[in-house]
Amino acid sequence: MEALQSLFVPTGLVALAEIGDKTQLLALLLAARFRRPWPIIWGILVATVANHFAAGAVGKWVASFFSEATLSWILAASFLAVAAWMLIPDKLDDDEESHLKRYGPFLTTLIAFFIAEMGDKTQIATVMLAAQYEYFWLVIAGTTLGMMIANVPVVLAAHFSADKLPMTLIHRVSALCFVALALYAAWNAAKLSGWLG
Template identity: 35%
Template sequence: MTIIIKALLLVVVAEMGDKTQLLAMAMAGKYKVKQVLMGVLVATIFNHALAVAAGSYLNSIIPMNIVKIVAAVLFLIFGLWTLRGDKIDEVDEKKNKFGPVVTVAIAFFLAEMGDKTQLMTITISAQSNQPIFILMGTTIGMLIADGIGIIGGAWMCKHIPEIYIKWIAGIIFIFFGSVTIYNAVSFWSPVYIILYILILMVLIYLFGVKFSHHSQVCNIALPNKNDPKDKLI
């Protein structure tokens, strides 16, 4: 049960503001919410099953100490990635020969390939020997995060500045990454710690401020007031 909760929480944090959450929110503007969530569920099961298999394989061939260091670095990358934010291109408006669920599933599966949440699933799987529970946790986490994005996206954009959501999620990853790398590496000294903090601060500034994507989530979640077809119900 612990690994399910861990996987669920980490994926929920990783998915907040991620391009697959943005895609789900955009799809909800074209299809019914239950159809979008069903497509997300199907795509996530297949996509994260591949990720869990990859993570379990890496766990069997790479020493655990190396896995911990790699996982710590990936946590830091996920944190910086979250601070920078994601953006998606406009959703293709051409009619599709597939039904809504299949259309969403295909789009979501392709968008999730190599995405932050898929890499997160691989990382968690490489640290644990419970693939079924990890798949359950990450799948439920994706549904929760995308459900929040679809149903609560407009409310969050009205009441919670997007930058707060990004920074809270990003700092959580950076914190876990820093703790993990501190425990995995034995040659820390005050000089190395200061150097690490300085480098991390520069990276946080670059990804969180200098090269950050702004307002993408709210552009999708909130309707266009100038468009009479685009109104909240």
């Protein structure tokens, strides 16, 4: 059961969190500029695996320093912070936009996505999810799958605009998912601390 949660919870959370995110806007921009979807999709995949592997490794490393109860309290607070962050929409920086065509579609996507993911909501979520779940590789597979679910349709339909989606609703649903994870982590922390009998 936990193995399935390690895969499907990260997949769903990251797919929702990625809608309207800076990296999804970047995927739209790259697809419009290069008009070559497959090198862009491969660039997104490689960049995401590398970035989320590093984030997951940090999550596992940090988890080793704390007791299970303390880690659950930290995760509860972190999930609440990400829930609040979900309500702030992302915008693509002008600097990122100006340097896109220099290296071709694959390398440009690889570099741009890896950099854009640094400190992004989905990377922070990957750190927290890897700290929470035992199955490291399933978490990385799930967060990567979530990124691909959100970004591949945008790349394949470059004329598709994120503005047509109910972004406020999507961000609120994502925030509620992170609040639910925070409540679960807090309940688990209280149980491990002996507060629930």
